[in-house]
Amino acid sequence: MAAPSTRKAAKKAVSSPASSNGTAVAAGAPAEAPRKKAVTAKAARPTTPRAKRGSPVEAEPVSVAAEHKPKRVKKEKVVRDSFTMPKPDYEKLGELKAKCLSAGVAVKKSELLRAGLLLLEAAPLAQLLEAIAAVETVKTGRPAKPSHQTAAH
Structure with missing residues (x-):
């Protein structure tokens, strides 16, 4: 009983x-x-496991682990800008995107341009000047509207 x-x-x-x-x-x-x-x-x-469970000694490792968290890295501010380029150069961006995609890497146009900047930065001065000379100069600003669209309005 x-x-x-x-x-x-x-x-x-x-x-x-x-x-x-x-x-x-x-x-x-x-x-x-x-x-x-x-x-x-x-x-x-036994009373010892119960004493350990309620003791503040176990709470300290939790706070110590919290102190070892890495600090957040602040993101860099981005700048939005526009630029003008010839249509064949713009089409090259699409070709390069397709080339990267076939290799299994999805990339944006801005990322391609930034990667190009990294390559130009790492290039010797002579090679940089050569690349600049190969690029044709274009008129800056927005292209003019065709005259037939303005006459229709």
């Missing part, structure tokens, strides 16, 4: 809400009865 009553007390202690001192109290039961059963249950278990 003693074994079944011990099991019932263990079930009540597990399923009932915890009191402020960490022991479980059965709802509607007298205050003394659960304490006696909880004491017998505590006597069967």
